[in-house]
Every structure is written in C-alpha cells, then in structure tokens.
Amino acid sequence: MHSPTRSIALIDCNNFYVSCERIFRPDLQKIPVLVLSNNDGCVVSRSNEAKALGIRMAVPVFQIRDLVSQHKVAVFSSNYVLYADISNRVMATLQYYSPVQEVYSIDETFLELTGFTNINERASAIRDHVMRDIGIPVCVGIGSTKTLAKLANFVAKRHPRSKGVFNFNRLNPFQVNTILKNTPVNEIWGVGRRLTTALNELGILCVFQLRDADIASMRARFGVVMEKTIRELRGESCINLEEQSPAKKQIISSRSFGKSVTDMHDLEDAIAHFVSNAAKKLRDQQSIAGMLQVFIQTDRFRPDQPAYCPCVSLPLILPTSSTIELQRLALVGLKSIFRPGFHYKKAGVTLSAIGDALYYQGDLFAMQTEDRELMKTMDVLNRRFGKGTVKLSQDGARASWKMRQESKSPEYTTNWNEFPICY
DNA sequence: TCTCCGATTAGAC
DNA sequence: CTAACGGTCTAATCGGAGA
Numbered sequence: 336m337h338s339p340t341r342s343i344a345l346i347d348c349n350n351f352y353v354s355c356e357r358i359f360r361p362d363l364q365k366i367p368v369l370v371l372s373n374n375d376g377c378v379v380s381r382s383n384e385a386k387a388l389g390i391r392m393a394v395p396v397f398q399i400r401d402l403v404s405q406h407k408v409a410v411f412s413s414n415y416v417l418y419a420d421i422s423n424r425v426m427a428t429l430q431y432y433s434p435v436q437e438v439y440s441i442d443e444t445f446l447e448l449t450g451f452t453n454i455n456e457r458a459s460a461i462r463d464h465v466m467r468d469i470g471i472p473v474c475v476g477i478g479s480t481k482t483l484a485k486l487a488n489f490v491a492k493r494h495p496r497s498k499g500v501f502n503f504n505r506l507n508p509f510q511v512n513t514i515l516k517n518t519p520v521n522e523i524w525g526v527g528r529r530l531t532t533a534l535n536e537l538g539i540l541c542v543f544q545l546r547d548a549d550i551a552s553m554r555a556r557f558g559v560v561m562e563k564t565i566r567e568l569r570g571e572s573c574i575n576l577e578e579q580s581p582a583k584k585q586i587i588s589s590r591s592f593g594k595s596v597t598d599m600h601d602l603e604d605a606i607a608h609f610v611s612n613a614a615k616k617l618r619d620q621q622s623i624a625g626m627l628q629v630f631i632q633t634d635r636f637r638p639d640q641p642a643y644c645p646c647v648s649l650p651l652i653l654p655t656s657s658t659i660e661l662q663r664l665a666l667v668g669l670k671s672i673f674r675p676g677f678h679y680k681k682a683g684v685t686l687s688a689i690g691d692a693l694y695y696q697g698d699l700f701a702m703q704t705e706d707r708e709l710m711k712t713m714d715v716l717n718r719r720f721g722k723g724t725v726k727l728s729q730d731g732a733r734a735s736w737k738m739r740q741e742s743k744s745p746e747y748t749t750n751w752n753e754f755p756i757c758y
Numbered sequence: 759t760c761t762c763c764g765a766t767t768a769g770a771c
Numbered sequence: 772c773t774a775a776c777g778g779t780c781t782a783a784t785c786g787g788a789g790a
Contacts, residue, residue, distance in 0.1 A: 372776090395775070413777090527768060529769085589778070594774090739775090
C-alpha cells in the first residue's frame with residue numbers, strides 16, 4: 336500500500352513590503368511603489384507597476400533616479416517594525432488552516448494540507464481571509480514536496496488566470512511536463528546565479544531537464560543539495576517541514592553607516608548598540624555565547640580610499656548573554672583593531688559558540704546573578720514600554736553613524752504616537 | 759594520509 | 772545641495788594544520 340500524495344502549500348505574500356505600505360495608503364494602489372534596503376541603498380520590494388517599468392530587484396537606487404522621478408514612483412525606506420507586525424498578523428491567521436505550519440520567512444509560510452478535502456477551495460479561502468482581515472494579497476502554491484509547492488507558488492504569481500492558487504497535484508503528467516518545460520531552472524528553490532550558469536553550460540535550461548537529469552552524476556558534480564532538489568522535483572520529499580525554528584548558531588548585528596565615520600567614539604557608540612541588539616536576540620532564545628567578534632570596515636565601493644577591514648575574535652572563558660559583559664569585551668576588541676585616519680563605512684559584531692543558557696544556570700561561575708537580574712529587568716521594560724526605553728550609556732547615543740532613512744512611513748500599528756488619525 | 763576546524767562560498771529572502 | 776551599492780543566517784565545501 337502506498338501513502339496518499341501529500342499536499343504541501345506555500346503561502347507567499349505578494350510584493351510584501353510594498354503591500355504593507357499600501358495598507359495605509361490606498362492612494363498607492365495602482366501606481367509604482369518601491370521599498371528600499373537599509374540605508375536607502377537598494378531596491379528590495381517592487382509593486383507590479385514598478386516591475387513593469389523595468390526596475391530590477393536589488394538595483395542601487397541612485398542608478399534609477401531618473402526613472403523614479405519621471406514616473407513619479409513612490410519610494411519608501413524600509414519600516415521593519417511595521418513589516419514584522421503585519422507578518423505576525425498574517426502568520427497568526429494562516430495557522431487556523433492547518434495544525435502544521437512552518438513560518439519560513441517574513442512573508443512565507445508552508446502549511447501541511449494533506450488530508451483536507453477541497454484543497455483548492457481551502458487555498459482560496461486562505462487568500463480571501465488574509466486579504467479581508469489584513470489587506471495583504473497572497474498566492475498559494477500546492478505540491479507534494481516543498482520544492483514543488485514553491486514552484487507552484489511561482490506559477491500562481493505569474494499567471495493571473497490561476498486567481499492566486501495553483502495546485503500541482505491536480506495536473507496530469509502531460510500538464511506537469513508542459514509547465515516544467517516552460518520554467519527556467521533559475522526559478523527553482525536552491526538554484527541561484529552560480530548554479531544556473533553551471534546548469535546552462537550543461538545544456539540544462541528548464542526545470543523539466545533538471546528533473547530528469549541523472550541523479551548520481553548530478554550529485555557528484557554539484558553535491559547533496561542538488562540531489563535533494565531533483566528528488567523533490569520528482570515528488571520525493573527530502574526537505575521536512577520544520578515547525579519550530581531551531582536556536583540560532585550565530586547572531587550578527589551590523590550596519591552600514593549613513594556617512595563615513597572616523598571618530599573612535601562614534602564607533603564605540605555603534606558597536607555598543609550592535610552588542611545590545613545581538614545580546615537581546617541571544618537572551619530571547621535562551622542562549623549564551625562563547626565567542627564575540629568585532630569588525631569595522633572602510634567603504635568597499637571606494638577604491639580611491641585606503642581600505643581597512645579588520646576583525647577580532649574574542650573568546651569568552653565563561654559564556655554569557657549579559658549586554659554589560661559583552662559590551663565591555665567588544666570595546667576592548669574595538670580598541671585593538673581601530674586605526675585612526677580611515678573612513679569607516681560599516682561595523683558590526685558576531686556572537687557564536689552559542690549554547691543553551693539552562694545548561695549553565697547551575698554553574699556558580701556563570702553570568703553574575705546581578706547581571707542576569709538586570710538584563711531580565713531591562714528586557715521586561717523594553718518589551719513593555721518600547722525598544723530603547725532602557726539601555727546602557729554608550730549604546731547608540733550618537734547620531735553620527737545612524738543609517739539613512741529619508742522616506743520611512745509611520746509605525747502605524749505599533750506606536751501610538753504614529754497611529755493614523757483622520758480628522 | 760586522515761581528520762579536524764576555521765574560512766569561504768552559495769543560496770535564500 | 773551632494774553622494775549614493777543591505778543585513779542575517781545556514782549548510783556545504785574548501786584547504787591548511789597537525790596527528
């Protein structure tokens with residue numbers, strides 16, 4: 336006896352950041368809209384109208400300045416507080432449609448729909464529900480593996496006739512082949528730029544050819560990931576749904592500066608800020624770190640200026656999650672690598688050698704009790720009254736290094752001071 | 759020659 | 772007005788050091 340075909344759905348929000356901005360700005364519905372990366376650097380989200388203008392993903396904004404002004408494109412700095420809040424609402428709505436959910440990214444979720452009847456109707460209901468309650472348009476792709484669900488979602492997005500839902504399990508083999516022949520390999524999950532080039536050189540241009548390639552030789556040439564991808568395209572599930580995300584093994588907090596920084600005190604302020612950011616994430620997942628790295632970098636796009644990108648690794652004899660301890664150590668590290676006279680454009684910290692805090696809790700020599708209590712209190716206050724309510728003195732007091740954010744929308748849903756009121 | 763480990767690469771979003 | 776190119780994370784693989 337064989338198991339029935341699985342139905343895995345991938346729900347993906349359309350142009351997510353742009354759609355978030357549009358919730359509160361209905362006037363932007365039919366016009367081209369862009370959302371930029373941190374520091375207002377690159378394009379990271381585009382409305383369909385913006386895509387139609389030929390604005391490519393990840394293009395630096397300064398390269399499309401003329402296009403933007405000519406076509407009156409609406410441009411936003413990224414507002415992650417808003418996007419995270421909207422994302423949480425979407426994910427919370429989706430969980431009602433299946434007991435098994437993997438939140439894959441800020442705008443994507445996998446749902447196990449195996450065993451439900453009327454799966455396409457269920458998918459349409461999901462779309463309608465999210466649109467009605469939250470105002471975010473989504474597409475649903477369904478397949479017997481995660482890779483096929485991803486592919487189905489791509490088809491749903493690209494073909495308006497699908498009405499936002501596409502189910503591979505409803506197709507006959509001929510229809511499947513037709514789709515796979517018309518989809519270039521680079522659209523497959525796990526096939527990026529390098530692999531696309533290599534595959535094309537082998538004559539593999541479309542997904543159909545990849546699916547029917549010889550597994551043994553493809554594995555020998557490209558590794559296990561490729562083998563899993565091919566098997567998944569054939570309907571053999573190799574990538575599991577991960578319901579709870581495992582604790583991070585590495586936590587990075589870094590940023591490019593709005594303008595270059597030369598002063599040691601500005602760097603200290605920035606590094607202290609990055610440490611408290613990273614340490615907070617560490618505590619949120621009940622972890623402690625045994626290694627701290629500090630790095631500072633000059634501008635990699637300025638070959639005319641002297642480059643200097645040092646990084647120092649600082650092991651902690653006693654792993655900790657205390658912002659106080661980590662900041663102290665990070666500032667020692669910064670002093671050791673700082674050289675005056677350079678124009679620094681970016682800095683950051685990495686926490687690694689991450690372990691379970693509970694494991695160390697009984698250890699007399701672990702984090703000082705008073706530090707632990709202080710951190711707990713800080714976290715509670717910041718959660719209750721908003722990020723940054725309580726912080727250590729060196730953390731982010733200076734504006735000199737802050738990123739450029741010239742067109743950020745209000746934090747409509749999370750900050751009473753920015754709540755939209757119509758008079 | 760083998761194994762371990764840090765560094766690098768490739769990919770995702 | 773000018774200058775202007777993101778941030779985090781994982782797994783696999785590479786390559787050097789030491790056994």
